Amino acid sequence: MSTRQHDIEIDIAAPADQVWEAISTGDKIQQWFAPIAKVEPGVSIELGWSPEMSGKAAIRTWSPGKALSWVEGPGTESEKVVEFQLEPKDANRTTLRLVHTGFRPEPEFDSEYESNHGGWHTFFATLKHGLERFANKPARMVSAFRMAEEPKPTVWQRCQQHLNIDNTTEGAPYTARLGAYELSGTVLRAPREGYLCLSVDSLDHSPLSVFVEGGDKAMVTLQCTLYGDAVAQAPAIEAAISSFAEKLVSTGSSSNPA
Numbered sequence: 001m002s003t004r005q006h007d008i009e010i011d012i013a014a015p016a017d018q019v020w021e022a023i024s025t026g027d028k029i030q031q032w033f034a035p036i037a038k039v040e041p042g043v044s045i046e047l048g049w050s051p052e053m054s055g056k057a058a059i060r061t062w063s064p065g066k067a068l069s070w071v072e073g074p075g076t077e078s079e080k081v082v083e084f085q086l087e088p089k090d091a092n093r094t095t096l097r098l099v100h101t102g103f104r105p106e107p108e109f110d111s112e113y114e115s116n117h118g119g120w121h122t123f124f125a126t127l128k129h130g131l132e133r134f135a136n137k138p139a140r141m142v143s144a145f146r147m148a149e150e151p152k153p154t155v156w157q158r159c160q161q162h163l164n165i166d167n168t169t170e171g172a173p174y175t176a177r178l179g180a181y182e183l184s185g186t187v188l189r190a191p192r193e194g195y196l197c198l199s200v201d202s203l204d205h206s207p208l209s210v211f212v213e214g215g216d217k218a219m220v221t222l223q224c225t226l227y228g229d230a231v232a233q234a235p236a237i238e239a240a241i242s243s244f245a246e247k248l249v250s251t252g253s254s255s256n257p258a
Contacts, residue, residue, distance in 0.1 A: 004103035006117055010096050010124050014131040016088040019096055020065045022131060023084050031139045031225050032127040045070050049145050049221060057082075078104070098124070115213040118195035125189030125197040126207045126225060133205060134227040141225045142238035148218040148249035155218040156194050159210060159248050168196060179244050183208075203230040203237070212248070220248050 012019055022028045029037035029047070036048035042062035048054025061069035061083065069083035080102030087095040098120060103113045130139065148155050163176045168190040176183040176198070185205065189197040194212040199205045204227055211221040222241040226234055 004105060004113055005099060005101040006120055007100075008098045008120055008124065010128055011089070012094050012096055012128050012131050013092060014094060014135060015092055016065050016086050016094045018131055018135060019086055019094045020068075022127060023096075024064070024068055031141055032130055033123050035141055035143045035223075049143070053145070072102075078102070096124075096127075111213075111215045114192075115194075118192050119211060119213070121191035122189055122195045122197050122209050122211065126209055126223070129188055129197075129199065129207045130225060130227070137228045138231050139225055139227050140231045140234050141223055142234050142241065143221065143223040144238070144242040144245040146220045146245045146249045148214075148220060149251060150218060150249075151216050152194060152212055152214050152218040155220060155248055156212040159212055159220075162244070162247060163196075163210075165196075174198065178208075179240050179247070181240055200224075203233065204228050206230050208241075218249070220245050 022032065024039060024041070026037040026039045029039070034047040034049060036046065036051075036054050038046040042059055044056050044058055046054060046056040055072070057070040057072045058074060059068070059070050060081065061067050065086060067083065067085050069081055072080045072082070080100065083099045085097040085099070087097070089095060100116060100120065103109060103116070163178070165174050165176045167174060168187050170187050170190055172187050174185065174187050183198070183200055183202070185199040185201040187196070188199050188207060189195070196210045198208045200208050203224070206224060206226045208224045209222070211219075213219045213221070222245050224237055224241060226237065
């Protein structure tokens with residue numbers, strides 16, 4: 001049995017009931033994690049990034065305000081368990097722990113294991129930013145997903161060239177380009193190559209995340225959770241990130257960021 005797992009803990013300046021709602025209700029999950037999310041309390045959870053990449057898992061643990069877990073592929077060699085544990089620190093601060101187990105030990109599963117590490121850290125940056133800055137504000141996530149014919153390193157290099165960010169140190173200010181959009185703000189998370197979460201000043205500090213994952217054929221995902229007045233810009237931002245994602249997977253794309 002494989003001992004590979006992810007064990008990630010973050011401190012969130014928000015009450016436990018708000019954190020619980022964020023991880024256990026479909027409309028809240030759609031704000032930081034998956035654009036397709038449906039939860040039948042205590043029974044099942046469905047998550048997806050497109051109709052073709054959507055799946056349902058059985059909920060194993062359902063303890064409101066304390067713990068939630070689900071199991072994927074129960075009883076098979078590929079069984080995985082995703083578990084969230086909440087620990088209130090005081091009335092307005094909660095520690096959220098994720099334990100994700102069941103990763104196969106063989107080298108051919110290395111990419112899956114590494115992708116989940118970068119993905120969870122990036123998703124958690126969006127979750128923490130949203131709960132701490134935008135609690136109870138209207139929100140809408142827009143996203144784009146594309147498959148590339150080139151390997152991850154090539155596509156990630158292209159992404160860096162197009163975004164044109166000089167400094168991805170967490171907490172650092174940045175300036176970048178997303179197609180015709182000039183962006184500036186703060187780097188929220190950059191856990192490893194292929195993953196980036198930014199706060200965008202011009203969108204009321206809404207978070208924008210970039211994921212370049214996979215192996216010989218990269219997968220590109222862009223997600224932007226718009227809050228408050230920025231929600232009105234959803235159609236334009238969705239078009240912009242879709243165009244940018246298309247540019248990243250285009251083998252004829254120029255390295256010129258303009």
